[in-house]
Amino acid sequence: MHPSIAQIAAVDWDECACPETSDGGRPYDPFTTHRFLLALEESGSVGPGTGWEPRYLTAEMDDQIIACAPLYAKGHSQGEYIFDHNWAHAWEQAGGRYYPKLQIAVPFTPATGRRFLTRPGYEVEGMSALIQGAVQVASENDLSSLHVTFCTEAEAIAGERIGLLRRRTQQYHWQNRGYDSFDAFLGDLSSRKRKAIRKERQRAQAFGGTIHHFSGDDIRPEHWDAFWEFYQDTGARKWGTPYLTRRFFDIAQDTLRNDILLVMAQRDGAWVAGALNVIGRDTLYGRYWGCTEDHPCLHFELCYYQAMDYAIAHGHTRVEAGAQGDHKLSRGYLPVPIHSLHWIADAGFADAVARFLEAESDAVDDDIEVLTSYGPFRKAQIEDQQ
Structure with missing residues (x-):
């Protein structure tokens, strides 16, 4: 021991x-x-x-x-x-x-x-x-x-x-059934659910900015500075005190950045929301999310749909989006x-x-x-x- x-x-x-x-x-x-x-x-x-x-x-x-x-x-x-x-x-x-x-x-x-x-x-x-x-x-x-x-x-x-x-x-997981595109996944859904997800994504992507993916050497200290703010806000609301320290994200930049995918939303030159994922060999693990501005459906876009896009593009068989959340069900994540x-x-x-x-x-x-x-x-x- x-x-x-x-x-x-x-x-x-x-x-x-x-x-x-x-x-x-x-x-x-x-x-x-x-x-x-x-x-x-x-x-x-x-x-x-x-x-x-x-x-x-x-x-x-x-x-x-x-x-x-x-x-x-x-x-x-x-x-x-x-x-x-x-x-x-x-x-x-x-x-x-x-x-x-x-x-x-x-x-x-x-x-x-x-x-x-x-x-x-x-x-x-x-x-x-x-x-x-x-x-x-x-x-x-x-x-x-x-x-x-x-x-x-x-x-x-x-x-x-x-x-x-x-x-x-x-728990809720999304399974990649060999999809070659997000539209191929939507093709497996009922018509009503398919239309609802398309509408939700359009609404989210109309937040007035752009969405970026960062992994490996593309991650910069400024991204961690912004994500720390997001993480603190979510942690304070959910757990009272965030579990991870600020030092963890500094170490992540040095030793874990190749294991990490940051999905970040930027508006008017400022980072306004982000989701942190950890990349496994065949699974993408959604871990943390936060924001400094509220925009309709942006949480679902950054945490769920962008993760699914990434998994499809990189051949991952599954997305695990973390604990709880019955709202994941209607977005294709099954128990x-x-x-x-x-x-x-x-x-x-x-x-x-x-x-x-x-x-x-x-x-x-x-x-x-x-x-x-x-x-x-x-x-x-x-x-x-x-």
């Missing part, structure tokens, strides 16, 4: 987290790369006073790291997006102490990816070692629980088989199941949580089926996607 990812060589971590980058391409999950997690830590976005205390796990065999996990000691349940506030409240009402707890996750990042990062060929041994190690740390320190959030479905199934509690929630794993120390409380999760899972299945039927796609397309 390591209190700083700086104690782990980047090459060792990334050979477990993103071995696919050995061909020079992008990682599938840019959020579990050494550089991204280090940026969170070095910027003070996680660490002392944040409620996210790094405790990175590594498993070694024959003096080689075969697996690692982004583990944190949590002093609250903020910034997780698969929330357990009710569990904490129930346990504390019963006289227990829920915090601190352990969390295997990427802080402030509701994006699915591997959480048990294993070197190729060591998937079974590596995951088993990490789970055993994390549970042992929780047990020996008399902690209430361990949570693994936004893991893959395969990890959830494997974790459930070895005794962890499996949870299913839902999909999201997975997490949980270990509860107290047997009685674990049994109560297990019964809750069983009922919740049935409700999630029903919600996904109903919501999908209300999506904008033509009936034949809905049946294909189901």
